[in-house]
Amino acid sequence: MSSAPALGxxxxxxxxxxxxxxAHCAIxxxxxxxxxxxxxxxxxxxxLGVGALGRWLEQRAALRGRIAALIGAHADDIxxxxxxxxxxxxxxxxxxxxxxxxxxxxxxxxxxxxxPWQQAAATFGLEILRVPLGGxxxxxxxxxxxxxxxxxxxxxxxxxxxxxxxxQTGLAMPIAAIAALCKxxxxxxxxxxxxxxxxxxxxxxxxxxxxxxxxxxWLMGIDGCxxxxxxxxxxxxxxxxxxxxLSHEDPVxxxxxxxxxxxxxxxxxxxxxxxxxxxxxxxxAALGAxxxxxxxxxxxxxxxxxxxxxxxxxxxxxxxxxxxxxxxDPSRRSGILALRTPVDAQALVRLLGARGVVVSAPDNxxxxxxxxxxxxxEVPLVVDAIDAALREYGGASAAS
Ligand SMILES: Cc1ncc(COP(=O)(O)O)c(C=O)c1O
Numbered sequence: 001m002s003s004a005p006a007l008g009x010x011x012x013x014x015x016x017x018x019x020x021x022x023a024h025c026a027i028x029x030x031x032x033x034x035x036x037x038x039x040x041x042x043x044x045x046x047x048l049g050v051g052a053l054g055r056w057l058e059q060r061a062a063l064r065g066r067i068a069a070l071i072g073a074h075a076d077d078i079x080x081x082x083x084x085x086x087x088x089x090x091x092x093x094x095x096x097x098x099x100x101x102x103x104x105x106x107x108x109x110x111x112x113x114x115x116p117w118q119q120a121a122a123t124f125g126l127e128i129l130r131v132p133l134g135g136x137x138x139x140x141x142x143x144x145x146x147x148x149x150x151x152x153x154x155x156x157x158x159x160x161x162x163x164x165x166x167x168q169t170g171l172a173m174p175i176a177a178i179a180a181l182c183k184x185x186x187x188x189x190x191x192x193x194x195x196x197x198x199x200x201x202x203x204x205x206x207x208x209x210x211x212x213x214x215x216x217x218w219l220m221g222i223d224g225c226x227x228x229x230x231x232x233x234x235x236x237x238x239x240x241x242x243x244x245x246l247s248h249e250d251p252v253x254x255x256x257x258x259x260x261x262x263x264x265x266x267x268x269x270x271x272x273x274x275x276x277x278x279x280x281x282x283x284x285a286a287l288g289a290x291x292x293x294x295x296x297x298x299x300x301x302x303x304x305x306x307x308x309x310x311x312x313x314x315x316x317x318x319x320x321x322x323x324x325x326x327x328x329d330p331s332r333r334s335g336i337l338a339l340r341t342p343v344d345a346q347a348l349v350r351l352l353g354a355r356g357v358v359v360s361a362p363d364n365x366x367x368x369x370x371x372x373x374x375x376x377x378e379v380p381l382v383v384d385a386i387d388a389a390l391r392e393y394g395g396a397s398a399a400s
Pocket of ligand 1: 083084085086110112113163165166167192194195213214215226
């Protein structure tokens with residue numbers, strides 16, 4: 001089998017059971033190269049034990065650079081952490097807050113980008129402000145999101161935390177414009193990018209200070225690892241309260257006899273200060289393989305393919321009584337086509353699943369989330385499955 005990925009070709013997913021897999025915004029199925037990387041990892045430890053470590057340390061060093069290239073960053077500014085939440089928590093507990101500092105969050109955010117800020121607020125006496133999302137490009141809303149954010153920033157805000165793509169609606173936030181407002185107001189910007197990296201082009205050089213992104217969605221790895229970007233302009237000012245034994249300068253010298261055991265080595269003033277203990281090596285092996293697939297296709301190409309897919313299915317769904325939440329502004333679109341459904345969304349997820357079409361519907365927003373392996377000719381198949389599911393739903397509710 002060739003390991004080169006091709007748009008609309010699922011040859012690299014030979015065991016994928018679904019006829020159409022449209023839940024990349026939830027959990028990506030494993031491609032053959034990702035599967036093989038995990039097998040190689042566990043096999044190498046089965047054979048060599050500690051002797052396998054060197055090879056995987058090299059893999060991680062290379063991975064930083066490949067991840068950095070996906071988001072316009074430098075390898076030194078990437079930490080490999082456990083999940084998106086850990087990245088949020090590291091920063092939420094790593095800023096030298098003053099009591100009363102204000103943090104802006106957005107209504108409707110995924111809780112991973114809320115709870116750690118609430119915890120930090122309770123710990124450090126911060127004030128949380130909330131800004132509505134609608135005005136950032138949702139259909140039927142006045143485009144007043146940036147004005148609302150500017151008004152919030154004018155009250156004196158220390159940090160804005162936002163998801164690059166909103167998990168329920170698929171709204172892609174205007175990160176460059178938000179970064180510009182933050183800069184103007186002297187606020188820091190944290191981005192949860194798990195719904196963007198790998199499908200929506202994103203570049204931290206527009207003024208993102210921190211970015212956290214788990215590996216099991218559009219990066220197509222497995223769960224249990226994530227990347228955390230920390231701007232080199234911010235790392236020295238952080239207080240890495242959650243650092244661990246690997247956070248020090250020269251953390252492993254004592255293991256090889258290169259330097260004596262000490263507890264007073266300084267903590268690194270770099271992103272990888274948040275790599276406090278042994279990582280999820282199998283997950284990082286998987287992430288490496290997933291990232292290579294994306295580099296070989298190009299994220300712009302994946303984005304364009306996904307938009308074509310959404311363009312093809314959206315009118316079919318509108319004709320059947322679904323209400324699209326896709327932004328009328330193409331620059332606010334993402335890998336998620338979200339819709340309000342004419343019938344109970346969770347029932348629809350089950351009925352479609354029974355027909356081999358895998359979708360997700362958090363908080364009753366149906367999400368159609370294809371990625372590069374989805375072929376355009378899956379669209380009629382999915383439409384047929386939706387028709388059959390709606391008929392079955394109608395039949396069952398008429399009978400009850
Ligand atoms: C916007 C967003 N952030 C974070 C997560 C998950 O966070 P974690 O990687 O910590 O599980 C999800 C989905 O699971 C999400 O949609």
